[in-house]
Structures are given as structure tokens and as C-alpha cells.
Amino acid sequence: LDADVIFIGIFTFAAVRGYQIARYLKKRSRAVIVMGGLHASMNYKEAVRYCDYVLIGEGDETILTFLRALKNKKPMDFPGIAYRWNGKIVYTGYPCPPKNIETIPDRNLVYRYQKMAGHSTIWPQVHASRGCPHNCDYCALVRHFGHKVRTRSPENVVEDIRRSIEFFDKKHFRLTKGLWITDDNFFADREWAKAVLNEIIDSKIRYRFNVQARYEVGFDDEMLDLLKKAGFFELDMGIEFLDDQSFQTYHKKSTRDEIIKSIRNIQKHGLSVRGLFILGSDDQQKGVGDQLAEFVIENHIQGVLIQSMYFVPGTPVYKTHRKSLLHKNWALYNGNVVHHPKNMTAYELQLEHIRASKKIYSVKRLIHALIHEDYIHKVLFFGEFFWHMSVRSDLRKQLPYLKEASRKRQKRIRT
Incomplete structure (x- = not known):
């Protein structure tokens, strides 16, 4: 080469x-x-x-x-x-965070990027800020980007959005046109977030956006109104767990009741919620898969990403659970169970994941979405239905290994 x-x-x-x-x-x-x-x-x-x-x-x-x-x-x-x-x-140690993050990537410099961008399901992405003031045990990004929130100017962010849309949409048919703002905590600096949204509104960009969010934004009516006006249709909410004890164990400052109230207020403002969940906490019991599916359906959550507890080297959760890890085959750290959970076997936890996915993305719910949802959510649910089917297939491939690993561990415990 x-x-x-x-x-x-x-x-x-x-x-x-x-x-x-x-x-x-x-x-x-x-x-x-x-x-x-x-x-x-x-x-x-x-x-x-x-x-x-x-x-x-x-x-x-x-x-x-x-x-x-x-x-x-x-x-x-x-x-x-x-x-x-x-x-x-x-x-030589970690460097100081970059002083200038105002740069806009030139995607034309990436070989064959235009060909990849033409894929009908890929959305352009913009990263507008870095850092998060919170300290969740399982989060690797806060260890990488730090706690101090650093932002790009609203004008710089909107120019990046404009260029991304032009680059991705140029000469390509797309089933759904949307842009994902990938910040881990876009709303950490409230005044800056409002300024970015107002800049999008003033620029008269007509596009669909979604963004990751903590539950607190659901109590900020002014922010929700701005999001809707700017063209946002969905918030990807890091719900993670369903029980308050897990929130405390992993230093996630949330409660189940507050999350439910937040979801309802977000929906009241005409925005949908996508839920990001973690299975495999030390406080979860057998049956958590069914509980997760019921929570999603009852609260009208549009889609989900389910992740078995994720252990990135350097995070607190990696250090505390190191002895319970099954292996370090990083290729399987993609949603598969990779540790022995406290209140069930690894095999049982993998089954909980499969069960939750199957109930949420059932044929019955697919038919309902195709009949009753708006165009964007029809397309998204249709795509996710088959994506989750593929995920479940991959999860099932690991069941024999997890069953044997669980059997050996149970045998060691008994002896």
C-alpha cells in the first residue's frame, strides 16, 4: 500500500x-x-x-x-x-483536551465515502459537544472526553449540519432523510443547547433530527418546544434500567417514576422517545426481559437498543466485575452477555435479552406500526424489526457456549 x-x-x-x-x-x-x-x-x-x-x-x-x-x-x-x-x-499519559473543536470534517477527503453515504439507511451524523458532568460507572465516554463540557459555536454546528445534509443527500435516494446529533449529553449546557436550536430554526433548515438525551430534558418545556420547532422528531433516551436500586448501584442519577413522567411530557410535545437499555446489572432478577418489553409497550416507546452490560477496559464497572468476565473476545462485546451476572446465569440473561427483543419487535406490533404510525416511524420500525431479528439470531449462536460456561460455574460454586 x-x-x-x-x-x-x-x-x-x-x-x-x-x-x-x-x-x-x-x-x-x-x-x-x-x-x-x-x-x-x-x-x-x-x-x-x-x-x-x-x-x-x-x-x-x-x-x-x-x-x-x-x-x-x-x-x-x-x-x-x-x-x-x-x-x-x-x-506519556493522556493529553490535555483539544482547545479548538470548531473544525468541520471534510468528508470528501475520505476515500469512497460518497459511495457509503449513498446507502439508503445511513444518516449523517454531527458531534456538537464533548464531555459529560455525570459519572455513570459503565460509561467509557466520560473517561475519554472528561467531565467538563466543551462546545462548538452554534454557527459552526449549523454549518456542519448544512454540509452533512448536502453531502449525504446529493444524487442519492434515501428512504428516510434525517440527521443524528451524536453528543452523549447534548443538553448538559442548557443555554448553549437553546442557542444551537435557535440557530437551526433561524437557518430555515427543513430536516428531521434526533439526539441523545437524559430524562431531565423531559421536564424542560421551553427546550422541548424548541426541539419540535427546529425539526427534531425523536429523543434517544438513556433509560438503562427499570429499578431504582440499579440506578444507585451504577451511579446513574435517575428514578423509574421520574423517567416515566419525562417520557409522557416529551410525547405531549409531539416528540417520540427511543429507549436505550442495559441488561445484566447486579440488581436485576430473572424476568427482567419481560419487564423491559412491558415497560416499552406501556409507555409507547417507539424503538429500543438493548445492550447487555458493557465492560470497556478502564471503566469502574470493568474493574469491579473483572473476575466475573467470561472472556476477552472483544468481538463478542457487541450486545452478547460477557459476564456472570449476580442473580441469574449468563445463559439465562442472554435468553432475557432475546425474549425482550422478540416481544418488542413482534409481528403484531409491526402490523400495528405499519397501519397506525406516521411515515418515518413506519420505515424505522420496519427496518428495526428485521435488524432485531438478525440480532436475535446472533445472540442464539452464543447460547450453547453460555449454557456450558454457566454449567461449569454452577458446578464450581457447589463444590
């Missing part, structure tokens, strides 16, 4: 594939191989075995310092890098 430097970014579930690509390139290219991203940053001792360097943290500014040092053959002694030297790993 004709390249001087090749960068590979990885999340935990994609780490194995990333390592395979890095190893393949090392054998066939003289390029310097650099890995980065969330998983590589928090698990650099592992990642550095497959590449020449690991860039730690956000990388916006570190990458330029690194390239200059590499070009001029200068020492790699700046914060934000890890590499091997004389059989040892050199780690």
Missing part, C-alpha cells in the same frame, strides 16, 4: 477486527501503523502489540504533533502517545 502513515480507530467491539487489519497491513506495507480511538486509548498495552504507535485520547491536536515529530525524526516525548522501545512500553 502506497502510504506513509495509516491510522486505525477502534471501539471495543471492533478491536479484534482492527487488530487483524493492522497485522495485515504490517505484513504488506512499509507504512507506520497508528491505532487510536476509545478502546486503544483505554487499553493501550494491548493495542500497541499490533501497531507502531497508539494515539491516546481525542487526538485532534496530538495527531499533528505526532506527524511533525515523525517527519522530522524528533523524540515522541509529548503527552498522548504509547509505543514500544527496547522491549518496554513507553506511555
Whole structure:
């Protein structure tokens, strides 16, 4: 491959594939191989075995310092890098957060990006802020981006939105046109969020948007009115659990009753809610899958993403549950059960996940959605129906392994 430097970014579930690509390139290219991203940053001792360097943290500014040092053959002694030297790993620590996050990505620079963008189900994405003031035990992003909320100017965000829409919609048919604002906590800085929404309104962009949100935004009528006026149709709410004890255990500042009230007020303002859930907390019991499905149906939640407890190296939940992990095959950290939960077996938890998905995305509910929902939710539910069918198929493939792992653990406990 004709390249001087090749960068590979990885999340935990994609780490194995990333390592395979890095190893393949090392054998066939003289390029310097650099890995980065969330998983590589928090698990650099592992990642550095497959590449020449690991860039730690956000990388916006570190990458330029690194390239200059590499070009001029200068020492790699700046914060934000890890590499091997004389059989040892050199780690210079996490860098300071980038001072300037106003940059707008030029997607034309990415090879064949336009072809990928033409896929009828892919939505453009914009990341408008970084950081979160909360401290949920399972969240890796707060360890990566920090607690301090850093924002782009409203004008910069809207210009990015405008360019993204133009790039994705140009010459391509799309079943649904929408844009996802991917911030982990878009509403952490309330005044800034209002300014962004007003800027979207003033720009007269006519588009569908959705955004991730904590439940508190459901009590902010002014914000909900602005969201609706700006073209937002849905909030992806990190509900996570259904019981108050789990919220306390994992330092998620929520309660079940408050979440229900929030959902109802959001819906009252003409916005739908998509629920993000976690199965496998130490406080959940058998039957949690049925409870989750009933909660979703009773509260008219439009769609769900169900995740078995996610253990990213470097998070508090990874440290406290390390001994209960089944394996470190990162490719299976994609929704599959990867630990022995406290109040049921790993096999039973996987079945709870399958049961919840099957009830929420039943044929009966699909028919109801196709008859009664508006166009956007018809299309979304139809697509998610088949996506969840595929997910359940993948989850079932792991059942024999989980059943045997659970049997062996139960045997050890008895003896």
C-alpha cells in the first residue's frame, strides 16, 4: 500500500477486527501503523502489540504533533502517545483536551465515502459537544472526553449540519432523510443547547433530527418546544434500567417514576422517545426481559437498543466485575452477555435479552406500526424489526457456549 502513515480507530467491539487489519497491513506495507480511538486509548498495552504507535485520547491536536515529530525524526516525548522501545512500553499519559473543536470534517477527503453515504439507511451524523458532568460507572465516554463540557459555536454546528445534509443527500435516494446529533449529553449546557436550536430554526433548515438525551430534558418545556420547532422528531433516551436500586448501584442519577413522567411530557410535545437499555446489572432478577418489553409497550416507546452490560477496559464497572468476565473476545462485546451476572446465569440473561427483543419487535406490533404510525416511524420500525431479528439470531449462536460456561460455574460454586 502506497502510504506513509495509516491510522486505525477502534471501539471495543471492533478491536479484534482492527487488530487483524493492522497485522495485515504490517505484513504488506512499509507504512507506520497508528491505532487510536476509545478502546486503544483505554487499553493501550494491548493495542500497541499490533501497531507502531497508539494515539491516546481525542487526538485532534496530538495527531499533528505526532506527524511533525515523525517527519522530522524528533523524540515522541509529548503527552498522548504509547509505543514500544527496547522491549518496554513507553506511555506519556493522556493529553490535555483539544482547545479548538470548531473544525468541520471534510468528508470528501475520505476515500469512497460518497459511495457509503449513498446507502439508503445511513444518516449523517454531527458531534456538537464533548464531555459529560455525570459519572455513570459503565460509561467509557466520560473517561475519554472528561467531565467538563466543551462546545462548538452554534454557527459552526449549523454549518456542519448544512454540509452533512448536502453531502449525504446529493444524487442519492434515501428512504428516510434525517440527521443524528451524536453528543452523549447534548443538553448538559442548557443555554448553549437553546442557542444551537435557535440557530437551526433561524437557518430555515427543513430536516428531521434526533439526539441523545437524559430524562431531565423531559421536564424542560421551553427546550422541548424548541426541539419540535427546529425539526427534531425523536429523543434517544438513556433509560438503562427499570429499578431504582440499579440506578444507585451504577451511579446513574435517575428514578423509574421520574423517567416515566419525562417520557409522557416529551410525547405531549409531539416528540417520540427511543429507549436505550442495559441488561445484566447486579440488581436485576430473572424476568427482567419481560419487564423491559412491558415497560416499552406501556409507555409507547417507539424503538429500543438493548445492550447487555458493557465492560470497556478502564471503566469502574470493568474493574469491579473483572473476575466475573467470561472472556476477552472483544468481538463478542457487541450486545452478547460477557459476564456472570449476580442473580441469574449468563445463559439465562442472554435468553432475557432475546425474549425482550422478540416481544418488542413482534409481528403484531409491526402490523400495528405499519397501519397506525406516521411515515418515518413506519420505515424505522420496519427496518428495526428485521435488524432485531438478525440480532436475535446472533445472540442464539452464543447460547450453547453460555449454557456450558454457566454449567461449569454452577458446578464450581457447589463444590
